[in-house]
Each structure stands twice: as structure tokens, then as C-alpha cells.
Amino acid sequence: QVQLVESGGGLVQAGGSLRLSCAASGRTFSSYAVAWFRQAPGKEREFVAAQSWSGFSRYYADSVKGRFTISRDNAKETVYLQMNSLKPEDTAVYYCAGRRGITTIKEYEYDDWGQGTQVTVSS
Numbered sequence: 001q002v003q004l005v006e007s008g009g010g011l012v013q014a015g016g017s018l019r020l021s022c023a024a025s026g027r028t029f030s031s032y033a034v035a036w037f038r039q040a041p042g043k044e045r046e047f048v049a050a051q052s053w054s055g056f057s058r059y060y061a062d063s064v065k066g067r068f069t070i071s072r073d074n075a076k077e078t079v080y081l082q083m084n085s086l087k088p089e090d091t092a093v094y095y096c097a098g099r100r101g102i103t104t105i106k107e108y109e110y111d112d113w114g115q116g117t118q119v120t121v122s123s
Contacts, residue, residue: 002026002112004096009117016086016121022079022096022114030074033103035110036081038092038119045095045107049081052103059105064090086121093118 008020020036035050049070050059058070069082079096094117097110104110 004114006114006117020081024077032098034079040092047105
């Protein structure tokens, strides 16, 4: 099992940027696919971005494509989500998730979750 702790959330104006970090602990992090999900008030949690254990494959939700970038540093056991050109509709709690095996965008296929970090984008 991998423990995940997110950080980097906060309040930002529309058009601004934030970088979220997800620190992982566990001996098998380098073999984990990782992902970011988010949940806005009154809405279901939704997929944002995912990256394979090797780092070669990346997937993005259409709503963030071209604005967000997922990356990982296996040596530091950290996953990042660079968010640019933020919009008020990006306001949500952002969660980091991980799983062994292939990358997926399906929430229920992730085994390990962080506690979430709040991102608020003001208009």
C-alpha cells in the first residue's frame, strides 16, 4: 500500500496557476499508476489526469486538456499537477490516487487515495 498526501491547494484568481503536489510513501511507488481526481460542491468526483508508472503515458479530461499537466518524480516519490489558465469551474477538492498495474481513468479502479486539497478559483 502507498500513502498519499496532497499539498499546494489554495485561492487563486481566474487565469492564474497552481501546482499541486502529492507525496507518496511506500516501496512500490515506482510501479504505480497515478492520477488526479476532483470533486466540486454538490457534484460527483471526476477524473482529471493520469500517468503511467513509467511516465510515458498521460491522459487528461477534455475539460483540462492543454491547461493542466501531470508529472511524476519517482526518485522523490512525488506526483505533480501543474494547473494553468485556471477557471472558476476548476474549483474543487483535488485528490491524488494510485494503483498497481495499468493506468486507468476509472475512479473505482484506484486503491490508494490522499485526503484531498482545496483549490478555489475566484472570478
